[in-house]
Amino acid sequence: MNYPLILITNDDGIESPGLRYLIKIMNKIGKVVVIAPDKPQSAQSHAITIDKPIRCDKVIIDDGKQLEFKCSGTPVDCIKLAFSVILDRKPDICISGINHGSNSSTNVIYSGTVSAAMEAYLNNIPSIAFSLLDHSLDADFSQVDNFIIKITRDLLESKIVSCLNVNFPKTIYNNPIKGIKVCHQAAGRWIEEFDERFDPKGDKYFWLTGKFVNNDKSENSDQNLLEENFVTVVPVKYDLTNVEHIELINNLLNE
Amino acid sequence: MNYPLILITNDDGIESPGLRYLIKIMNKIGKVVVIAPDKPQSAQSHAITIDKPIRCDKVIIDDGKQLEFKCSGTPVDCIKLAFSVILDRKPDICISGINHGSNSSTNVIYSGTVSAAMEAYLNNIPSIAFSLLDHSLDADFSQVDNFIIKITRDLLESKIVSCLNVNFPKTIYNNPIKGIKVCHQAAGRWIEEFDERFDPKGDKYFWLTGKFVNNDKSENSDQNLLEENFVTVVPVKYDLTNVEHIELINNLLNE
Secondary structure (H helix, E strand, O other), rough: OOOOOEEEEEEOOOOOOOHHHHHHHHHHEEEEEEEEEEOOOOOOOOOOOOOEEEEEEEEEOOOOEEEEEOOOOOOOHHHHHHHHOOOOOOEEEEEEEEOOOOHHEEEEEEOHHHHHHHHHHHOOOOEEEEEEEOOOOOOOOOOOHHHHHHHHHHHHHOOOOOOOOEEEEEOOOEOOOOOEEEOEEEEEEEEEEEEEEEOOOOOEEEOOOOEEEEEEOOEEEEEHHHHHEEOOOOEEEOOOOHHHHHHHHHHHOOO | OOEEEEEEEEOOOOOHHHHHHHHHHHOOOEEEEEEEEEOOOOOOOOOOOOOOOOOEEEEEOOOOEEEEEOOOOOOHHHHHHHHHOOOOOOOOEHHHHHHHHEOOOOOOOOOOOOOOOOHHHHOOOOEEEEEOOOOOOOOOOOOOOOHHHHHHHHHHHOOOOEEEEEOOOOEEEEEEEEEEEEOOOOOOOOOOOOEEEEEOOOEEEEOOEEEEEOOOOOOEEHHHHHHHOEEEEEEEEEOOOOEEEEEHHHHHOOO
């Protein structure tokens, strides 16, 4: 595709290194428009802002050729604003990320990064969420550039309308990535351990913490393949219908 | 099931009439524990609070026999707190709602009400999200009590672990509900129309508005069945894998 229009967002905020890195990569592929949250919006899932106004202002952050807007809302708000207010035509693709930290397994349902890509897909735009399994601000994205370029170009050229949740293992120089696996979301979940504290007035409050538990033994799950150092690609969808339960529940309620 | 433990939450907040009505109904069925947001949290989807502390305090709002807690976080935070901090055993069922307004079709992915039920299901607890297609504060829930009691009792007694997204048509006295349909999520979506305004300083801001468009012609979709005055029940799941795209994308990226 000749010089595609690429819409970029994330959930870590417009100044996060993962987003800045993604912009540099995408400037090589097409015309880039960025609409990203003005502050971190991690774990905001598919939340939208309905009870207060949203600010969205043009900004210049570096000397790249991209056009950029910072938005006071959530990642999904950014996509909605892009389509309705900012862009004068539909983008050819929407890219979200690069997220600092994993969006594999059930992390997908909490993730603002993946939800932003999903929102674009709801509007019939091919989309990709990229995440690296490294939370640190100085995460090294240089080993995954080629994968990002390949997956983006392949999806663009195919004209397939799909939403891809892509996770990269934490790269280590003596442990090269083994390849790309297209697979399913692992059946893992978080087990919470709230940290209970008391404020100076003696009132109780909680910090959400927890650990991730992977109960999925299947070879073709993203969590397990990431542990084997593969890049994982899970095509995702917004139809949550549990088709396998329709008959079961119908027999229960309408017998 | 003898005197089950019923966990209740919602996204409209602990004082919303829909929640208060649900508590009264559930007090007839079992032991009720309520953990609900201290303010409206509509459209918060599966968002969780990771960047600030959460407050959760016992409250007494009416003279019912339920135990109640108000929480400063999202609906999903409420469920996580319930399981980790408040309850001393797993509940037998989790009920979310009654939401003031529809959670049919793709509304499901934005809904805090449905996400709360989904979070319980992630923890292997049967759960139900109830929503009435009437936004008004004085919505009339009296015509749907019997359906709520039937669906809750049936799910409890069956021991089936499923998550049900239940929507009730806006009831009108001369237009009785035709029955219960177990069906799939309609392929509809919101088309945004941001309302652009200027503040007293002359700076621009936006209000999110929009209209819902139902492109789903299939007879067995929730949106269409609600328009025919059926109660709709969509079993939902948190595995977002688009299984039908796995081979397609694998051929694209690994050919």
